[in-house]
Amino acid sequence: STTRHYKFDIKLQNVTRLCQTKSIVTVNGQFPGPRIIAREGDRVVVKVVNHVQYNVSIHWHGIRQVRSAWADGPAYITQCPIKPGQSYVHKFTIIGQRGTLWYHAHISWLRSTLHGPIVILPKKHVPYPFPHPFKQIPIVLGEWWKADTEAVINQATQTGLAPNTSDAHTINGLPGPLHNCSAKDTFKLKVLPGKTYLLRIINAALNDEMFFSIANHTLLVVDADAVYVKPFRTNIVLITPGQTTNVLLKTKSKTPNAKFVIASRPYATGPASFDNTTAIGFLEYKKHSLSNTKSKNKTVKLFRPTLPKFNDTIFAMNFNTKLRSLNSKKFPAKVPKTVDKHFFFTVGLGISQCSKNQACQGPNNTRVAAAINNVSFVMPNTALLQAHFFNKSKGVFTTDFPSNPPVKFNYTGTPPKNIMVKSGTKVAVLPYNTKVELVLQDTSILGAESHPLHLHGFNFFIVGQGNGNFDPKKDPAKFNLVDPVERNTAGVPAGGWVALRFLADNPGVWFMHCHLEVHTSWGLKMAWIVQDGKRRNQKLPPPPSDLPKC
Numbered sequence: 172s173t174t175r176h177y178k179f180d181i182k183l184q185n186v187t188r189l190c191q192t193k194s195i196v197t198v199n200g201q202f203p204g205p206r207i208i209a210r211e212g213d214r215v216v217v218k219v220v221n222h223v224q225y226n227v228s229i230h231w232h233g234i235r236q237v238r239s240a241w242a243d244g245p246a247y248i249t250q251c252p253i254k255p256g257q258s259y260v261h262k263f264t265i266i267g268q269r270g271t272l273w274y275h276a277h278i279s280w281l282r283s284t285l286h287g288p289i290v291i292l293p294k295k296h297v298p299y300p301f302p303h304p305f306k307q308i309p310i311v312l313g314e315w316w317k318a319d320t321e322a323v324i325n326q327a328t329q330t331g332l333a334p335n336t337s338d339a340h341t342i343n344g345l346p347g348p349l350h351n352c353s354a355k356d357t358f359k360l361k362v363l364p365g366k367t368y369l370l371r372i373i374n375a376a377l378n379d380e381m382f383f384s385i386a387n388h389t390l391l392v393v394d395a396d397a398v399y400v401k402p403f404r405t406n407i408v409l410i411t412p413g414q415t416t417n418v419l420l421k422t423k424s425k426t427p428n429a430k431f432v433i434a435s436r437p438y439a440t441g442p443a444s445f446d447n448t449t450a451i452g453f454l455e456y457k458k459h460s461l462s463n464t465k466s467k468n469k470t471v472k473l474f475r476p477t478l479p480k481f482n483d484t485i486f487a488m489n490f491n492t493k494l495r496s497l498n499s500k501k502f503p504a505k506v507p508k509t510v511d512k513h514f515f516f517t518v519g520l521g522i523s524q525c526s527k528n529q530a531c532q533g534p535n536n537t538r539v540a541a542a543i544n545n546v547s548f549v550m551p552n553t554a555l556l557q558a559h560f561f562n563k564s565k566g567v568f569t570t571d572f573p574s575n576p577p578v579k580f581n582y583t584g585t586p587p588k589n590i591m592v593k594s595g596t597k598v599a600v601l602p603y604n605t606k607v608e609l610v611l612q613d614t615s616i617l618g619a620e621s622h623p624l625h626l627h628g629f630n631f632f633i634v635g636q637g638n639g640n641f642d643p644k645k646d647p648a649k650f651n652l653v654d655p656v657e658r659n660t661a662g663v664p665a666g667g668w669v670a671l672r673f674l675a676d677n678p679g680v681w682f683m684h685c686h687l688e689v690h691t692s693w694g695l696k697m698a699w700i701v702q703d704g705k706r707r708n709q710k711l712p713p714p715p716s717d718l719p720k721c
């Protein structure tokens with residue numbers, strides 16, 4: 172293994188999209204950001220230098236950060252933000268992961284433009300468990316706002332109303348020809364016939380789950396969140412913000428006289444409005460031999476893919492249940508077979524009373540809030556990990572995060588009474604090596620809505636999922652403890668539940684939140700403290716000396 176050094180200069184860059192130029196926060200002036208490439212087992216060292224006027228922090232989404240919680244990045248959780256003019260060196264080792272992950276800003280809404288791929292190759296001389304791809308291409312799905320996204324979220328926070336939706340979806344930063352002034356801003360995937368391409372799809376959108384498809388081509392799903400899965404064919408990939416999916420694209424054996432539309436458009440179940448625009452790119456076959464030049468006169472056919480309806484929850488459930496761990500000899504699924512601690516979390520929207528000094532324009536002078544077990548998380552003003560490590564939790568956080576909702580959850584179609592949420596900085600504490608079972612239930616309070624819940628510092632196994640209310644008597648009997656998919660972000664089905672299991676073997680403070688940024692902003696987040704183990708190699712080392720201070 173080697174050490175890979177990167178320098179991330181966080182700086183403003185003028186970028187033109189949708190007929191307008193705006194100044195955005197980028198890594199090294201690039202949008203989407205530069206890719207990090209490493210092999211499993213490598214050490215990665217990234218020096219982040221903040222040249223902008225905003226506080227910044229960067230999270231390495233999905234990297235397990237085994238005993239390196241200080242490098243994880245979420246602002247006010249594991250570190251204070253990197254202030255203007257300051258820098259911080261993130262150091263971590265990639266242990267037991269190979270596939271695609273990504274990095275993104277983890278403060279306010281800066282991740283709308285500050286994000287990029289992390290490509291993790293297998294160890295040297297270790298083959299993929301699938302045909303070796305001819306080429307590998309990151310596909311970053313994103314959202315573009317004409318307005319400054321910091322202004323968008325600041326305004327929403329002040330008014331208590333929903334923030335504006337984006338103006339376009341993008342593929343590798345490009346909205347494509349369905350948008351004004353955007354024909355030249357179209358992603359083109361140029362391929363040769365008869366080859367296998369590995370597409371590393373990342374959903375970096377702020378607020379939209381996405382369908383992704385390429386006309387007249389099937390995709391073979393081989394990996395999700397940097398864990399190999401049992402390969403399966405599909406025409407359409409569903410991917411939530413935070414998730415990554417690797418697919419193999421086998422090109423046609425002969426160069427067709429046609430172009431194929433690549434399309435990406437939201438899967439949206441909630442009551443709120445969303446950006447329902449489609450991002451389009453083209454799959455084009457390179458004309459590489461003389462015989463093909465003849466076809467110039469023939470009109471090139473254009474094929475379009477068909478995507479599900481924007482709220483097709485049945486497609487979503489089917490797609491998600493197809494995902495299974497590869498669970499081979501070399502890559503066994505290490506599912507916890509027993510449970511030490513069971514949690515039941517309701518996740519969703521609710522409302523909270525506004526304090527006198529807030530201008531709340533929501534219904535009845537309330538504001539929309541989002542919560543887990545009716546607790547809407549309040550960001551502390553110092554980092555939780557430091558407070559925990561140095562035993563200075565007083566006034567920063569309390570350890571009474573509820574294991575169950577305040578009123579027994581039983582949704583029958585009309586909103587239950589307990590829609591009021593309370594604010595607080597509460598964490599749940601797990602002794603080292605606790606085997607955790609966590610059932611996440613969509614509350615459906617302001618309409619059923621799916622929530623992509625992301626856990627830092629771990630992968631979990633999705634042992635079960637279903638529609639309606641979770642039944643603690645019947646549903647656990649159906650859990651898959653053999654080959655459940657292992658990932659870091661799970662979609663809680665709209666009006667349904669998902670059951671996760673993980674082993675808390677990584678000491679630190681670990682954020683868990685909805686990866687729809689608007690829900691996170693409203694408080695759909697919490698943190699776990701995983702305590703040190705007894706042995707030396709089960710403890711979190713002290714922080715690096717350059718860890719940003721608040």
Ligand code: C2O
Pocket residue numbers: 230232245275277413625627682684686
């Ligand atoms: Cu990808 Cu806490 O985030």
Ligand code: CU
Pocket residue numbers: 621622623685686687690691695
């Ligand atoms: Cu959500």
